[in-house]
Amino acid sequence: MTQGRLISLEGGEGTGKSTQAKALANALEINGHKVWLTREPGGTPGAETIRELLLTGSEEKWNIRTEALLFAAARAEHCAKLIRPALSRGEWVITDRFIDSSRAYQSVNGQLDDAEIKDLHRVGSNNLMPDRTFILDLPEAVASRRAAARDRGDSDRIGGRDSAYHQAVMAKFRQFAVDEPDRVRLVDASQTAEAITEMLLQNLSDLMS
Numbered sequence: 001m002t003q004g005r006l007i008s009l010e011g012g013e014g015t016g017k018s019t020q021a022k023a024l025a026n027a028l029e030i031n032g033h034k035v036w037l038t039r040e041p042g043g044t045p046g047a048e049t050i051r052e053l054l055l056t057g058s059e060e061k062w063n064i065r066t067e068a069l070l071f072a073a074a075r076a077e078h079c080a081k082l083i084r085p086a087l088s089r090g091e092w093v094i095t096d097r098f099i100d101s102s103r104a105y106q107s108v109n110g111q112l113d114d115a116e117i118k119d120l121h122r123v124g125s126n127n128l129m130p131d132r133t134f135i136l137d138l139p140e141a142v143a144s145r146r147a148a149a150r151d152r153g154d155s156d157r158i159g160g161r162d163s164a165y166h167q168a169v170m171a172k173f174r175q176f177a178v179d180e181p182d183r184v185r186l187v188d189a190s191q192t193a194e195a196i197t198e199m200l201l202q203n204l205s206d207l208m209s
């Protein structure tokens with residue numbers, strides 16, 4: 001049996017995470033792996049219910065710490081019911097967002113600090129970390145144009161925050177790649193979707209056993 005692997009796709013809104021998660025899952029399946037394509041917040045019925053609570057409603061709906069706890073609670077459910085069982089069967093899991101989104105989105109503008117967010121992940125999910133994380137890096141203006149074209153101007157509770165917030169989030173993501181180069185790889189998301197998928201596969205060759 002091959003070893004199970006957890007791969008996360010991260011980056012701001014409209015950077016191509018969902019496009020790449022899907023393409024990567026297809027490519028890995030063609031290579032003979034059993035692959036689960038999932039997303040955060042969500043991925044299990046309970047976690048999808050929490051997603052709905054998080055992404056709809058007014059900006060003021062949740063206190064920032066409540067919000068961080070809800071993300072951690074959704075992830076706890078996702079890890080316990082989908083990700084850990086799949087990994088223990090030797091399967092691959094591709095997740096569209098994971099812990100690094102919490103670390104980026106919940107830490108900007110003096111919200112929680114990184115240690116607090118990691119503590120929530122330790123309590124909720126026993127610190128399960130991806131084997132590899134790809135940060136899709138795209139200038140915020142280009143990413144928001146892509147997302148706006150896709151959504152025809154609609155955005156969710158978090159996507160609707162201002163451009164300065166999203167730029168600060170992107171800077172956090174870039175820093176993770178500097179701090180943890182073995183796990184976290186920064187990918188130029190301005191290339192064609194096909195070229196990006198190829199780059200991701202190259203950056204997984206050491207994990208294919």
Ligand SMILES: Nc1ncnc2c1ncn2[C@@H]1O[C@H](COP(=O)(O)OP(=O)(O)OP(=O)(O)O)[C@@H](O)[C@H]1O
Nearest residue numbers: 012013014015016017018019146147150191192193
């Ligand atoms: N490499 C690419 N070049 C040009 N357009 C792209 C590329 N990748 C994705 N797109 C398009 O950009 C839009 C955003 O892509 P996608 O939905 O995959 O982003 P996302 O990161 O999942 O966004 P969100 O955070 O809002 O879920 C889509 O319309 C998609 O078709």
Ligand SMILES: [Mg+2]
Nearest residue numbers: 017018019096
């Ligand atoms: Mg998406």
